[in-house]
Amino acid sequence: MNLLEVQDLDLAYQTHRGTVQALQGVQLCVRPGEVIGLVGESGCGKTSLARAITGVMPRNARITRGELRWQGVDLLKLTEARHRERRWREFAFVPQSAMNALNPVHRVGQQIAEVLTQRGGLGASAARARVEALFDQVGIDPQRARDYPHQFSGGMRQRISIAMALALQPKLVIADEPVTALDVIVQRQILDLILGLQKSLQLSMIMVTHDVSVVAYVCDSVVVMYAGQVVETGSAAEVLDAPLHPYTMGLTRAFPDLQQGIEQLRPIEGSPPDLLTPPTGCRFAERCPFAQDACRAASPPLRSVAGGARSVACWRSDEAAVLRAQWLAEPA
Amino acid sequence: MRFISVRLLHSLFVLWAVVTLMFLMFRLMPGDPMAAYISEALSEESKRSIRAQFGLDRSLWEQYFIYLGNLIQGELGTSFFLKEPVWDIVMTALPNTLAMTFSALILAYLFGVIAGAFLAWRRGSLAEGISIPLVLATRAAPEFWVGMILLAVFAFSLGWFPSGGAASPGAMYDSEWQRMLSLDFLHHLALPVITLALYLQGLPLLLMRSTMLDVMQEEYITMARMKGLSTSRIVLHHAARNALLPVATAFALSLGQLVGGNVVIEMVFSWPGLGRILVQAVASSDYPLAQGAFLIVAFALISMNFFADMLYALLDPRVSHDRKS
Amino acid sequence: MTANPDPGAGLLRRLFRLTGRDPFALAGIVIYVVFALTAIFADVIVSHDPLEILFLPDGKVASNQSPGGVYWLGTTSLGRDVFSQLVYGARSALMVGLSAALMVVVVGTLVGLFSGYYGGWVDAVLMRLGDVALSIPFLPFIIVLAAFLKPNIWNVVIGVSALLWPNTGRIVRSQVLTLRERSYVEAARVSGASHLRILFTHIAPNVLPISFLYGSIVVGWAIFTEASVSFLGFGPSDSVSWGFMLQDAFLSQALSRGAYYWFVPSGLCIMLVVAAGFFISRGYEELLFPKLRD
Numbered sequence A: 001m002n003l004l005e006v007q008d009l010d011l012a013y014q015t016h017r018g019t020v021q022a023l024q025g026v027q028l029c030v031r032p033g034e035v036i037g038l039v040g041e042s043g044c045g046k047t048s049l050a051r052a053i054t055g056v057m058p059r060n061a062r063i064t065r066g067e068l069r070w071q072g073v074d075l076l077k078l079t080e081a082r083h084r085e086r087r088w089r090e091f092a093f094v095p096q097s098a099m100n101a102l103n104p105v106h107r108v109g110q111q112i113a114e115v116l117t118q119r120g121g122l123g124a125s126a127a128r129a130r131v132e133a134l135f136d137q138v139g140i141d142p143q144r145a146r147d148y149p150h151q152f153s154g155g156m157r158q159r160i161s162i163a164m165a166l167a168l169q170p171k172l173v174i175a176d177e178p179v180t181a182l183d184v185i186v187q188r189q190i191l192d193l194i195l196g197l198q199k200s201l202q203l204s205m206i207m208v209t210h211d212v213s214v215v216a217y218v219c220d221s222v223v224v225m226y227a228g229q230v231v232e233t234g235s236a237a238e239v240l241d242a243p244l245h246p247y248t249m250g251l252t253r254a255f256p257d258l259q260q261g262i263e264q265l266r267p268i269e270g271s272p273p274d275l276l277t278p279p280t281g282c283r284f285a286e287r288c289p290f291a292q293d294a295c296r297a298a299s300p301p302l303r304s305v306a307g308g309a310r311s312v313a314c315w316r317s318d319e320a321a322v323l324r325a326q327w328l329a330e331p332a
Numbered sequence B: 001m002r003f004i005s006v007r008l009l010h011s012l013f014v015l016w017a018v019v020t021l022m023f024l025m026f027r028l029m030p031g032d033p034m035a036a037y038i039s040e041a042l043s044e045e046s047k048r049s050i051r052a053q054f055g056l057d058r059s060l061w062e063q064y065f066i067y068l069g070n071l072i073q074g075e076l077g078t079s080f081f082l083k084e085p086v087w088d089i090v091m092t093a094l095p096n097t098l099a100m101t102f103s104a105l106i107l108a109y110l111f112g113v114i115a116g117a118f119l120a121w122r123r124g125s126l127a128e129g130i131s132i133p134l135v136l137a138t139r140a141a142p143e144f145w146v147g148m149i150l151l152a153v154f155a156f157s158l159g160w161f162p163s164g165g166a167a168s169p170g171a172m173y174d175s176e177w178q179r180m181l182s183l184d185f186l187h188h189l190a191l192p193v194i195t196l197a198l199y200l201q202g203l204p205l206l207l208m209r210s211t212m213l214d215v216m217q218e219e220y221i222t223m224a225r226m227k228g229l230s231t232s233r234i235v236l237h238h239a240a241r242n243a244l245l246p247v248a249t250a251f252a253l254s255l256g257q258l259v260g261g262n263v264v265i266e267m268v269f270s271w272p273g274l275g276r277i278l279v280q281a282v283a284s285s286d287y288p289l290a291q292g293a294f295l296i297v298a299f300a301l302i303s304m305n306f307f308a309d310m311l312y313a314l315l316d317p318r319v320s321h322d323r324k325s
Numbered sequence C: 001m002t003a004n005p006d007p008g009a010g011l012l013r014r015l016f017r018l019t020g021r022d023p024f025a026l027a028g029i030v031i032y033v034v035f036a037l038t039a040i041f042a043d044v045i046v047s048h049d050p051l052e053i054l055f056l057p058d059g060k061v062a063s064n065q066s067p068g069g070v071y072w073l074g075t076t077s078l079g080r081d082v083f084s085q086l087v088y089g090a091r092s093a094l095m096v097g098l099s100a101a102l103m104v105v106v107v108g109t110l111v112g113l114f115s116g117y118y119g120g121w122v123d124a125v126l127m128r129l130g131d132v133a134l135s136i137p138f139l140p141f142i143i144v145l146a147a148f149l150k151p152n153i154w155n156v157v158i159g160v161s162a163l164l165w166p167n168t169g170r171i172v173r174s175q176v177l178t179l180r181e182r183s184y185v186e187a188a189r190v191s192g193a194s195h196l197r198i199l200f201t202h203i204a205p206n207v208l209p210i211s212f213l214y215g216s217i218v219v220g221w222a223i224f225t226e227a228s229v230s231f232l233g234f235g236p237s238d239s240v241s242w243g244f245m246l247q248d249a250f251l252s253q254a255l256s257r258g259a260y261y262w263f264v265p266s267g268l269c270i271m272l273v274v275a276a277g278f279f280i281s282r283g284y285e286e287l288l289f290p291k292l293r294d
Helices: A046-054 A080-086 A108-118 A124-138 A142-146 A154-166 A184-201 A212-218 A236-241 A246-254 A293-297 A317-329 B002-028 B044-054 B060-073 B086-121 B126-140 B143-157 B176-180 B183-200 B202-217 B219-226 B231-261 B263-268 B274-283 B287-315 C011-021 C023-040 C082-118 C120-135 C138-148 C153-179 C183-190 C195-231 C242-251 C260-288
Strands: A004-015 A018-030 A035-039 A061-070 A091-094 A172-176 A204-209 A221-226 A229-235 A303-305 A310-312
Touching: A004 A046, A018 A035, A018 A046, A018 A061, A018 A229, A035 A046, A035 A212, A046 A061, A046 A091, A046 A172, A046 A204, A091 A154, A091 B219, A108 A124, A108 A142, A108 A154, A124 A142, A124 A154, A124 A184, A154 A172, A154 A184, A184 A204, A184 A212, A204 A212, A212 A236, A221 A236, A221 A246, A229 A236, A229 A246, A246 A317, B002 B060, B002 B287, B002 C120, B086 B126, B086 B176, B086 B183, B086 B202, B086 B231, B086 B263, B086 B274, B086 B287, B126 B183, B126 B202, B126 C260, B143 B183, B143 B263, B143 C242, B143 C260, B183 B202, B183 B263, B202 B219, B202 B231, B219 B231, B231 B274, B231 B287, B231 C138, B263 B274, B263 C138, B263 C195, B274 B287, B274 C138, B287 C120, B287 C138, C023 C082, C023 C260, C082 C120, C082 C153, C082 C195, C082 C242, C082 C260, C120 C153, C138 C153, C138 C195, C153 C195, C183 C195, C195 C242, C195 C260, C242 C260
Parallel strands: A035 A204, A035 A221, A091 A172, A172 A204
Antiparallel strands: A004 A018, A004 A061, A221 A229, A229 A310, A303 A310
């Protein structure tokens, strides 16, 4: 059974300028032990989706439609208390910036121990022991549990965040841009750590990132988002090697790949549409080099292709191979 | 450690500057420089001994050093009119001031912190929109005016409280503590404390609300919610802990400022504290007493500023670990 | 508070939007205008001289008259008209408030300009001076000043300015530190402009909006302090201020007689003017440094 199923999710933010449609018709599936990359540029809704799963959203956020099934139970229909019970025990969160996510006036060990005593039912000494074990697991000297967040480097703080996420042995870990704020060398170390932990603990993971090379390195499958919608899904290898959606094509060509060397880079021109008044047609049409009238007229649904292993939301998906060649051939 | 010594040096410098300023003011004032220490009413003998003690016939520099030396020993001269050592007079009045100041601060801060946190929680409500300007209005109203109204209503009209002073006539006590804990004293203390607290609560209320609002936006609060912690734990253990930092510092700072700042309250309620001593001394040109009272007040202010710094460093580990800000 | 480096930009446009959004700032402006007009046209508004002792038709002194008829707010123990005193009080309040604010703005800005621009020992000395000024107990100092100077309205102005300039000075200084590195300053230096010229023609105008913000806060404080000083008996006895009225009432046992008409209005006026000052400076601050609305 799927660990997590997101069905047709709509999420909106009420701002003083109006209602911003942050997520629309989002579909997502996470199987046990699977690592999913959630890719897209800033503002595409990936963080909103990640937070919606945990149930901790900004005050002005409203889920207007859809289901969020965790092991069959729709979290959206639960009371806050019941939802809270599952938090951290079933699914945990690794934030982007650990400096801001850790309370500056509490010692780091104590912040992890807090989860163990308040939610895990452990006594003080058992909690302390487990904290030391966790620190070991993530590669930090257990003696440093008594230190404060500002005494650690960025990379070490991320390790602490990871340790904290693993405290109650969750089945799913959602990591929101866990390495974006780190320099390249430390990025690699943390990603290796995450890979190792995921394998040994058989965790499911949702890795939210805008960096395609991270997806290539760590993820089994990938979900590409654009302007609040899912535009393509599939296994990481297939999507990155042979993208079906023009946006994904742009993404995969816009980042230097650590493993394959720098190919000809082509950033995607333009910027995403204003989600206060989303366009009626395909949301990518304005920036898409292959857009036709049909694209601007109606928004393409997310359709399964290749026997259900992949899906894409594009009217011209069957011409994908041709379009890919065209994209590469365009002068920079 | 270095942090402490730097701040200490700074405070000592400021203290020295204020003390010197006082010295110059009283010496350079128009008229006879001796008039700061000697009044015509004294006998020749007293005049001579005071001249010797304060070196009034020597050069300005020598007088200055004698002055500093005297200060360190707590020698502040003798009051012209009360004929007693200034130190004694000041020290008798100080407990009264402290009792009132401290009680008012505690009351104001307790109320302010709770109300401020409550208002932060109810962000954007109508209650908030009205209460903020209302609170600003309490800070705009002169405390002595509010005191006068309360006096007129509760003391004169309704007779619930005494109309002034710190004790009913004829009361005798064995010790200071017994006096200050007596019902009579507390009865007299009530109105001045309420008046002062009404004025003071605005600051902790607005400060607490503001810091709570900031803290509630912080990511570690979001993380705390994601960790599934209960609301009470988040508010008390995470939010309040951070939000109280500035409030605690403000409290310590207020303590220092109020040793002298509640002069008007003491006058309205005829409260026998340091402020009233200062006013009466100035009004009657009792220079030694005026200077002594002022110096004690300044000393209290500077030392409380120092302790407030220390308190802040203690509470915020980022500061005490000597990080370059 | 991250300072908008050019707070003057778009100021007028924002001013109009602000008065719509912030009703209290608007109320503050209205109050200020009303009191300013009262102060200016005091002679026309009042019926009697504020210090003139008035008499009843039967020849006796019109003391402690309740409000009504000729005496709109009643009379004092000495037979003076309360309403006239109230109106003239606005005049002294305005004078004290504006003078003190102006002095603080001038002193604070100059200090901030020189401190921030020249740095070095000039900065060190001025900042230490500021530390000392901030460490002096406010009201007690002004009282002690009164011991030496004759009771005068300017005591308050001088005392308030002497102790309140450091905050303005500091904020101006940090602005100057930023502005100093701007390219137009560099350009001016290269073109041979003298330091003073750069300071006053290029940097000062950008710093003034902030100075005036602090000045606007000082107005309220000055009026408040003047009231306290007069109440304590250290104010001038030849002119009428609201603080003077409160002292007069207090010493004449108005409290025990329940003569609310005497002491309530003056304090109310102080409260209104000072509160108006708070609201306006709050609105003004929002104008200079608009906060993100959530």
